[in-house]
Amino acid sequence: MTSAASDHGAFSSPRARGLLRRRVVSVIMIVLTCVAAALAVVPLVVILAYLFKQGASALSFGFFTHMPKPVGEVGGGMANAILGTLILIGLAAAFGLPIGIGAGLYLAEHRGTRLANLVRFLADVLNGLPSIVMGIFAWQFLVKPFGHFSALAGGAALGAMMIPLVSRTTEEMVRTVPQALREAALALGYPRWRTSLQIVLRTALGGIVTGVLVAVARVAGETAPLLFTAFGNSFWSTNLRQPIAALPLQIFTYAISPYDDWHAQAWAGALVLIGLVLVISVTARFVTRARHGGGHG
Amino acid sequence: MTFPSPDSTPPRPSTPEARAFPTISLGLPSTAATRQGPARRMPSIEGSVLADRIYRLALLFFALCVPALLLLIFIEVGRAGWPALHEFGFRFLTSSTWDPVKGDFGAAPAIVGTLLTSFIALVIATPLALGAAIFLSEFSPSWLRQPVSFFIDLLAAVPSVVYGLWAVFFLLPLMRTGVMPFLRDTLHLGATPFFSGPAYGPSVLSAGMILAIMILPYIAAVSREVLLAVPRAQREAALALGATRWEAITGAVIPYARTGILGGVILGLGRALGETMAVTMVIGNRHEISASLFAPGYTMASLIANEFSEATTDIHISALMAVGFVLFVITLVVNGIARWMVSRMGAEVHA
Numbered sequence: 001m002t003s004a005a006s007d008h009g010a011f012s013s014p015r016a017r018g019l020l021r022r023r024v025v026s027v028i029m030i031v032l033t034c035v036a037a038a039l040a041v042v043p044l045v046v047i048l049a050y051l052f053k054q055g056a057s058a059l060s061f062g063f064f065t066h067m068p069k070p071v072g073e074v075g076g077g078m079a080n081a082i083l084g085t086l087i088l089i090g091l092a093a094a095f096g097l098p099i100g101i102g103a104g105l106y107l108a109e110h111r112g113t114r115l116a117n118l119v120r121f122l123a124d125v126l127n128g129l130p131s132i133v134m135g136i137f138a139w140q141f142l143v144k145p146f147g148h149f150s151a152l153a154g155g156a157a158l159g160a161m162m163i164p165l166v167s168r169t170t171e172e173m174v175r176t177v178p179q180a181l182r183e184a185a186l187a188l189g190y191p192r193w194r195t196s197l198q199i200v201l202r203t204a205l206g207g208i209v210t211g212v213l214v215a216v217a218r219v220a221g222e223t224a225p226l227l228f229t230a231f232g233n234s235f236w237s238t239n240l241r242q243p244i245a246a247l248p249l250q251i252f253t254y255a256i257s258p259y260d261d262w263h264a265q266a267w268a269g270a271l272v273l274i275g276l277v278l279v280i281s282v283t284a285r286f287v288t289r290a291r292h293g294g295g296h297g
Numbered sequence: 298m299t300f301p302s303p304d305s306t307p308p309r310p311s312t313p314e315a316r317a318f319p320t321i322s323l324g325l326p327s328t329a330a331t332r333q334g335p336a337r338r339m340p341s342i343e344g345s346v347l348a349d350r351i352y353r354l355a356l357l358f359f360a361l362c363v364p365a366l367l368l369l370i371f372i373e374v375g376r377a378g379w380p381a382l383h384e385f386g387f388r389f390l391t392s393s394t395w396d397p398v399k400g401d402f403g404a405a406p407a408i409v410g411t412l413l414t415s416f417i418a419l420v421i422a423t424p425l426a427l428g429a430a431i432f433l434s435e436f437s438p439s440w441l442r443q444p445v446s447f448f449i450d451l452l453a454a455v456p457s458v459v460y461g462l463w464a465v466f467f468l469l470p471l472m473r474t475g476v477m478p479f480l481r482d483t484l485h486l487g488a489t490p491f492f493s494g495p496a497y498g499p500s501v502l503s504a505g506m507i508l509a510i511m512i513l514p515y516i517a518a519v520s521r522e523v524l525l526a527v528p529r530a531q532r533e534a535a536l537a538l539g540a541t542r543w544e545a546i547t548g549a550v551i552p553y554a555r556t557g558i559l560g561g562v563i564l565g566l567g568r569a570l571g572e573t574m575a576v577t578m579v580i581g582n583r584h585e586i587s588a589s590l591f592a593p594g595y596t597m598a599s600l601i602a603n604e605f606s607e608a609t610t611d612i613h614i615s616a617l618m619a620v621g622f623v624l625f626v627i628t629l630v631v632n633g634i635a636r637w638m639v640s641r642m643g644a645e646v647h648a
Contacts, residue, residue: 033435103360129571136621160366191346224457
């Protein structure tokens, strides 16, 4: 708490009092920002602690291998929902990644053009689209015409939500690739497309993987887009044209049910889901660090 | 048009020797014999020009997918909601009637509920998020900055349904037995219409609380980035003029970052407006406008989430689509303003 003002402390008394007041205010406000930071972190600690307490007691090995039991029967698991979530993530990646990465490459290689600026702005707008709106859109576009809920519709809705995040990270990462590398490849006679895919994209790969993982972590927990598309399924199903179970959906259904046993299952499901999301997020950080640590990668 | 457009003609080799240069990158000895070998495997110039054109068109296609998708959502949802918007007209936005049996729909309670819960969330979250961001960018010791930033980023990654689950079993009992009686009786706010009535738990106030917890990390993360983008000279100049550290922040740093911070807050608002699952689980789902924040309510997103799979008549589905369309337009405007403000600051935002 030393500032240039402290040298003036010995001035005439009204001024000194004013200075004292100003410095007291400064100290108080700085303490308040510390308190605010602490308060911002408290909810996470409370949520995670409560989640672990509730989830760990309900979690068992059978949770990963068993199917949901009917109401009244104790036990059972969410094997189908875990599988369903993995399938949905796979579908989302299949739909979202090519478009996201392709759009990102376009944005990076056509910086400053009017179209690139427009696409970038709209990607940001798409990023802020409420997930429930994506849900009803996917229903209108992919469920209603076919007459049945399907895993494909759910995967497409999630994939669409990945596009903005993936394209923005791809753009940022491709921008960090030195121009000299591009020029070197071109000078060696590489066609533009091979330069772009084999030199530029490969150099930026670490960062892009991070962006992809962040996007996957985000859609893995999404519920609203799945309510009217993947819909949920209490049976074992891997048919992409049929409704499919998903962890977030199952948690939601169990959480608002009146049965204590289902509540316990919901907590166990939440713990598994957040474990999945955290593993993906931490992997993303690890990839970033490895890339930065390794210099050029 | 077989010739490349002007911007796609960088120094491209045209002689066979030049085309054979990639052999050097393969580490082969550059004798005339080996140069001929790989050179034959290289595509012709015409071939690679064609491949380049295809590649550029493919990228253009992927890039155009983004506006196309947004346009498609706008048209499809708007078209599906049109019958309801057309039949009820302006009354759809102002009427409180929501009667699926008679087929009479007005979305006013959901619209008011959405705006009210988001407003509560902003009022609670903004000062805390701003304080946390100032702490992280200005005062935090460097060993603390990384972990706290990581924690706050983590908070943004927790799925909405997990927040909802926690809210149902932790926040609601806390509101019912602690916060609501405290506001009503201990602080004597029960005399005002806003904090009166029985404290059940599921309420507009509870929804605002969970939203505040959810958007706090977004606002904090954006504000932190914006504050870190303020040049050091700005702070040093204020300190050199005799300002205290706090005065340097309020007088020199925040005015510089004002637009970006406001953009972050509006971005948080956009999140709050569209948030579905957690709100659906704690707001109580009642289609009524009440002055009291203790009363249950509805938001647009939770209305859709709750009723969509039960809607049987065409006009009911159309009314829900129309609600989705209104929500879409509102978030579109809010996010557009936010992005514009943040981009004026030149800060990179990945919220």
